[in-house]
Amino acid sequence: MGGLSMEDITTTRRNISIGEKPDGIEGTGFFATSLEKVVGMARKNSIWPLPFATSCCGIEFMATMGAHYDLGRFGAERLSFSPRQADLLMVMGTIAKKMGPVLRQVYEQMAEPRWVLSVGACASSGGIFDTYSVLQGIDRIIPVDVYVPGCPPRPEQIIDGVIKIQRLVETESLRRRDSPEYKAMLNKYGIE
């Protein structure tokens, strides 16, 4: 165990905390809160990301999933390589115009509720690739929830983006995806 004393180990243990419970009414033997808050809490802490990595931002993402930064600490340990079981589409890298329909199809195959994180300058705006062959931002074909700037962004920034997604997931109304506003927004992208 090297230089670790028993005290160090117990200190480390003390630093582990469990998530906060939502607001509610509490008494002996019961706890009452709204379903929305419980579902939000559960979803927030078990996001299944689908990595759509095409270039250097994907390498940063690999570091983010690795032991040092460990996105698993935020409940996003389980990557889903099928869009059908994914909650969060993480687009990392340059999307060529020819790949646009593929990305769109992946998005359409995801089940609701679904979120999109656009990582890096290229996915967000085309970045340095201001050219005839590159899609100038994925928000031209699919709706995006959170943008992470950077070229490429550091793993800390990607984690920051995921935490912002978590905040959206936690506070989202259960009926949002049925609302006319949401449907109108999807229609704007020509989806459904």
Added chain:
Amino acid sequence: MADSQDEKVVNILKEKFEDQVLLVEQLYDFLTVTLKKDRIIEIIEHLYENPETKYQFLTTLFAVHYPHTDESRRTITGQASDIVVSNEGPAGFIAIVYQLHNMVSNHRVRLKIYLPEENPQVPTLTNVFAAANWMERETYDFYGVTFDGHPNLKRILNVEDMIIFPMRKEYPLEDQTREDKQDEMFGR
């Protein structure tokens, strides 16, 4: 420097196609022959079959756009020969460049023809080299060169609904739909 093989190739070319050869150069030690466009396929076929040359591998086939800048520099008559040999260089042409390789003697040659940029048209090479199929599609995709007789002349790399030929100089490189590049931000 011209080696004996280079001289042999030039002699074989001139023996049968004397009137087609416009210019013979050594560009960075690479034999480059500029030819008239009319009998180019016949010439490549001859170099393929002639036992002295046997150029049986097509390394690459591509185009170069020499944009039309000044009316006085432009001459299509005489198959661009006036322009090609002048110091000013060609203008108003799309050049098609064929690079051939003899795998046995490891010898290479570059053949160049000039087409007018308004209507670049040349017979397909696919009947000699099957490998020319995708190369000609790429050249069509980026330069709009029509290869007569090509079995499947459509875009290969760019999106199918693209309406421009992006490597031609009259089309800007930048994506024209981008909104964040305002001139004032760049001091323009």
